[in-house]
Amino acid sequence: MIEIKPYIEHAVLVGLITPNQPEERTKEYLDELAFLADTHGIVPVKRFTQRLDQPNTATYVGEGKLEEIRQYTIDHEIDVVVFDDELSPRQIRNLEKAINHREKHPANIRVIDRTILILEIFLQRAQTSYAKTQVEMAHLQYMLPRLTRMWSHLDRQRGGGGTNRGMGETQIEADKRVIGQRIALLREQLKTIDKQMATQRQHRGKMVRVALVGYTNVGKSTLMNLLSKSDVFAENKLFATLDTTVRKVTIENLPFLLSDTVGFIRKLPHHLVESFKSTLDEVREADLLVHVVDISHPNFEEQYEVVEQTIADICKEDKPTIVVFNKVDAFAYIPKEEDDLTPILRENLSLEDLEKTWMARLGEDCIFISAKNKENIDALRALMYDRIKAIHVQRYPYNDFLFQQYEND
Numbered sequence: 100m101i102e103i104k105p106y107i108e109h110a111v112l113v114g115l116i117t118p119n120q121p122e123e124r125t126k127e128y129l130d131e132l133a134f135l136a137d138t139h140g141i142v143p144v145k146r147f148t149q150r151l152d153q154p155n156t157a158t159y160v161g162e163g164k165l166e167e168i169r170q171y172t173i174d175h176e177i178d179v180v181v182f183d184d185e186l187s188p189r190q191i192r193n194l195e196k197a198i199n200h201r202e203k204h205p206a207n208i209r210v211i212d213r214t215i216l217i218l219e220i221f222l223q224r225a226q227t228s229y230a231k232t233q234v235e236m237a238h239l240q241y242m243l244p245r246l247t248r249m250w251s252h253l254d255r256q257r258g259g260g261g262t263n264r265g266m267g268e269t270q271i272e273a274d275k276r277v278i279g280q281r282i283a284l285l286r287e288q289l290k291t292i293d294k295q296m297a298t299q300r301q302h303r304g305k306m307v308r309v310a311l312v313g314y315t316n317v318g319k320s321t322l323m324n325l326l327s328k329s330d331v332f333a334e335n336k337l338f339a340t341l342d343t344t345v346r347k348v349t350i351e352n353l354p355f356l357l358s359d360t361v362g363f364i365r366k367l368p369h370h371l372v373e374s375f376k377s378t379l380d381e382v383r384e385a386d387l388l389v390h391v392v393d394i395s396h397p398n399f400e401e402q403y404e405v406v407e408q409t410i411a412d413i414c415k416e417d418k419p420t421i422v423v424f425n426k427v428d429a430f431a432y433i434p435k436e437e438d439d440l441t442p443i444l445r446e447n448l449s450l451e452d453l454e455k456t457w458m459a460r461l462g463e464d465c466i467f468i469s470a471k472n473k474e475n476i477d478a479l480r481a482l483m484y485d486r487i488k489a490i491h492v493q494r495y496p497y498n499d500f501l502f503q504q505y506e507n508d
Contacts, residue, residue: 107140107141107142108140108141108142108178108179109141109142109143109144109175109176109177109178109179110136110141110142110143110144110177110178110179110180110181111143111144111145111146111147111168111171111172111177111179111180111181112129112132112133112136112143112145112146112147112181112183113146113147113148113159113160113168113180113181113182113183114128114129114132114146114147114148114182114183114184115148115149115150115151115154115159115160115183115184116148116149116150116151117150117151117152117153117154118152122148125148125183127397127398127401128183128365129146129148129183131364131365132181132183132213132216133146134316135213135216135217135220136181136216138220139216139219139220139223140223141178141179141181143181144175144177145171145175145177147160147164147167147168147171149161149164154184154190155190156187156189156190157189157190157193158190158193158194158197159182159184159186159190159194165194165197165198168180168198169197169198169200172198172206172208173201173206177208178208178209179208179209179210179211180194180198180208180209180210180211181211181212181213181216182194182210182211182212182213183212183213184212184213184366185212185213185214185366186210186212188244188245191210191212191245194210195208195210198210213366214241214366215241217364217367218234218237218238218241219238221234221237221238222234222235222238229292232285232288232289232292233289235285236282236285236286236289239278239281239282239285240282242278243275243278243279243282293380296380297380305494305495306347306354306355306356307355307356307386307387307487307490307491307494308355308356308358308381308384308385308386308387309348309355309356309357309358309385309386309387309388309389309483309487310357310358310360310381310382310385310387310388310389311323311357311358311359311360311389311391312360312363312382312388312389312390312391312406312410313362313363313390313391313392313393313406314362314363314364314392314393314402314403314405314406315361315362315363315364316362316393317362317391317392317393317396317402317425317426318391318393318425318426318470318471319359319360319362319391320359321470321471322389322391322423322425322468322470323344323346323357323359325470325473325476326348326357326480326483327346327347327348327357344358344359345357345358345381346358350480350483350484350487351484353484353487353488353491355487355491358381358385360379360381360382363405363406363409364405365401365405367409379413382410382413382414383413383414385418386418386419386487386490387418387419387420387421387483387486387487387490388410388418388419388420388421389420389421389423389483390403390406390407390410390420390421390422390423391423391425392406392422392423392424392425393425393426394424394425394426394427394430394450394453394467395426395427395428395429395430395431396426397446403422419486419490420464421464421465421466421482421483421486422458422461422464422465422466423465423466423468423479424458424465424466424467424468425468425469425470426469426470426471427450427467427468427469427474427475428469428471428472428474430450433446433447434447434449450467454467463482466478466479466482
């Protein structure tokens, strides 16, 4: 029997260098976009960048750069062109028309942006009915204003009977109504599920609740498995975890609830933020946050800020937080030569040097570990025990006596 291998799409990536986004940052964003493409199963083969004051409102990039991209897709049989920023319906329509233009036999190259790429990854990875419902609604909300490009072939079908309105336009409006009705149905389903999950959270009692938060692919699920002795799916891919997982964990004599939440990312589509309300509720209602950071990532400080800002947007109040710098086993730096007089850069700092920078202000609220190699995990457990115990004793003052008796024994 002949095995038929699935067709693998090949893509080019497109980003802009602007006054607000310097070249180095654009490179980092395109690195992440390439990782997103790889997670989706798309092979990125080429990157295009252009310096502009702002994106072209009609085609994102300039006319010359667009022709360069179009010619490359012809010469190298490209299937997808991925843009790093969210595109407007007008930009997508113009880009598809320009990139697919051929003297003979127009091509069928997809034009997508970072938002739709993330949504498609979520569609691939959603496992439970709840996650599938969340993602489907976010996907439909994004596609609704972009239906004209999906049904452009119908514009050529003209209606009769003396009307000036084409059948294509009628079809588009009909599809908009169908999708609008579907969104309304999904929204009602999510409201019902949200109420059920809120009830479940209430039934968990007054146990201290701890939420693992962090950028996507920083090792939250691996750490969840270590702390809870469970088998949560973990993989070196973006968005390996979409469904919130809650486990009862006990450190010494102290039980608490630990939840693993979906990872954050730069430019996270706002439709997803709206749809994943219950996932975010786990963060809002947590008593303690454990912010996991991949310290081996060259841009971990920006990832840290992205998560902190997202948490600030989600939570109206400051929450006790432990910052866990994970993947110390993969941390690497380039030491400077003694006679090198150039300024010290971030990549020249060792782990010990970094601990003396802004991290020093975190005091005892940060710790350095390797979840993969189980390095310093006992110290993390001890730190979490102290923080959780303080919350528990404040909630149940009588239990302070019991804790003291246990620790004395």
